[in-house]
Amino acid sequence: MKTCGFAKTLVFFLRAISLSISVAGMAVAGSVFADEAPSKHGALLGAKNTAIPEWFKESFLDLEEDVAEAKGQGRRVILYFHQDGCPYCNALIERVFMLDEVQRSIRADFDVIEINIWGDREVLSLNGKTWTEKTFSAELDVQFTPTLIFLGEAGEVALRLNGYLPVDEFNIALDFIKEKEYEKTTFSEFSRSKTVKADGASDAMIAAPFFLPPPHDLTRDEDARPLAIFFERPSCKRCEEFHRGPLALDETLNLLAGFDVVQIDAWSDTPIITPEGERLPSSKWATRLNIIYTPTMVLFDAKGEEIIRSEAFFKSFHVQSMLDYVLSDSWVDEPRFQRYISSRADSIRARGIDVDIWR
Numbered sequence: 001m002k003t004c005g006f007a008k009t010l011v012f013f014l015r016a017i018s019l020s021i022s023v024a025g026m027a028v029a030g031s032v033f034a035d036e037a038p039s040k041h042g043a044l045l046g047a048k049n050t051a052i053p054e055w056f057k058e059s060f061l062d063l064e065e066d067v068a069e070a071k072g073q074g075r076r077v078i079l080y081f082h083q084d085g086c087p088y089c090n091a092l093i094e095r096v097f098m099l100d101e102v103q104r105s106i107r108a109d110f111d112v113i114e115i116n117i118w119g120d121r122e123v124l125s126l127n128g129k130t131w132t133e134k135t136f137s138a139e140l141d142v143q144f145t146p147t148l149i150f151l152g153e154a155g156e157v158a159l160r161l162n163g164y165l166p167v168d169e170f171n172i173a174l175d176f177i178k179e180k181e182y183e184k185t186t187f188s189e190f191s192r193s194k195t196v197k198a199d200g201a202s203d204a205m206i207a208a209p210f211f212l213p214p215p216h217d218l219t220r221d222e223d224a225r226p227l228a229i230f231f232e233r234p235s236c237k238r239c240e241e242f243h244r245g246p247l248a249l250d251e252t253l254n255l256l257a258g259f260d261v262v263q264i265d266a267w268s269d270t271p272i273i274t275p276e277g278e279r280l281p282s283s284k285w286a287t288r289l290n291i292i293y294t295p296t297m298v299l300f301d302a303k304g305e306e307i308i309r310s311e312a313f314f315k316s317f318h319v320q321s322m323l324d325y326v327l328s329d330s331w332v333d334e335p336r337f338q339r340y341i342s343s344r345a346d347s348i349r350a351r352g353i354d355v356d357i358w359r
Contacts, residue, residue: 040352042351042352042355044349044354045354045355045359046087046359047085047087048086048089048358049085049090050089050093050094051093053097053112055107056112056114057111061113063123063125063126063155064124064126064128067126069111071153074109075109075110075111076109076110076151076153076177077111077113078106078148079148080112080146080147080148081115081116081145081147082115083116083117083118084118086146087357087358088145088146089146089164095167096166096170102167102174105174105178106174109174115136116133117137117142117145120132121133138336142162143336146164147160147163158176159173159176159182161292161312162311162312163313163314164312165293165312166238166313169191172190175190175194176190186290187290187292188286188290188291188292189287203234205233206239208243208263210253210256211261212261212262215271215272216262216273218272218274218304219275219276219304220275224302224304226301226327227259227260227262227275227301228256228261228298228300228323229298229300230262230263230295230297231264231266231294231295231296231297232264232265233265234265236294238313239294239295245315246316246319246320249320251316252319252320255327264282264285266282266286266294269283297322299323300326301326307325315357317345317356317359318341321337321340321344322337325337345357
């Protein structure tokens with residue numbers, strides 16, 4: 001490979017995030033998917049190992065060189081963050097990347113570079129700074145696997161996907177990058193223009209007893225509880241699956257009982273007052289928050305500060321863990337959600353209870 005004097009335009013992105021975890025602290029971290037507990041503990045179920053496709057780029061993790069080489073070939077770079085045993089990573093590879101049409105599209109236009117969020121290989125970022133895979137992942141605040149970061153011609157972040165998206169949504173993301181729509185609009189707006197009603201989906205928003213009735217004033221006072229906002233829309237098959245799955249379980253409902261829970265139509269102009277006290281149409285607030293997937297669950301603390309969100313396909317254990325992460329204030333002392341969810345799984349299993357991360 002040849003290194004060129006390429007503009008290091010990801011500097012602003014890397015400098016915008018302060019490194020919150022030391023190298024020593026990261027060195028002892030492990031994947032929630034690693035099952036090394038004694039047999040007397042509950043079992044860990046649902047973990048799935050995945051072979052990295054042979055057509056991924058064999059990179060030396062010099063990202064300036066990778067971006068320059070891709071540009072010279074009319075291609076783009078995708079950074080694929082993963083961890084061992086991750087069933088969501090397995091779903092992305094096996095159910096999306098390995099589909100003939102998707103694979104042809106990716107291989108024709110992209111170089112995919114894999115980064116293990118607990119790995120120790122050296123990464124040279126576009127600002128010339130050296131990291132390990134795990135400290136680089138922490139620097140970019142990778143909270144979920146898989147996380148995909150699509151880089152533009154100059155190494156800028158054109159799109160970031162935090163979690164597994166099924167094939168229809170993923171194809172929209174590919175089109176967004178290939179057609180350079182990121183230079184004209186947001187992915188939220190582009191996705192909305194491409195989304196069609198799923199067969200069998202309801203034309204109405206999904207009612208649930210835990211949703212507070214409108215109108216919605218989301219400002220917080222000193223007696224406020226944490227806030228759970230569900231961005232959904234009519235004719236949303238994924239929303240219906242979310243309600244029939246994770247949101248129908250008693251453990252989820254018990255956790256939600258500690259929140260003020262509000263449903264927002266991400267596509268409507270229903271007026272709301274945001275946690276910052278601004279009156280906005282709900283669709284405009286959704287765009288401002290860069291809601292790219294429905295359903296998206298955004299969790300705020302009691303002061304109205306966003307803590308974490310789910311903006312992809314998640315099963316029950318991860319949904320419940322996000323709720324517990326905020327409700328227990330664990331985020332205050334543990335900023336890395338992957339560390340927290342591993343500890344939570346260990347704690348449950350220590351009581352002799354099985355943990356199924358793919359239920």
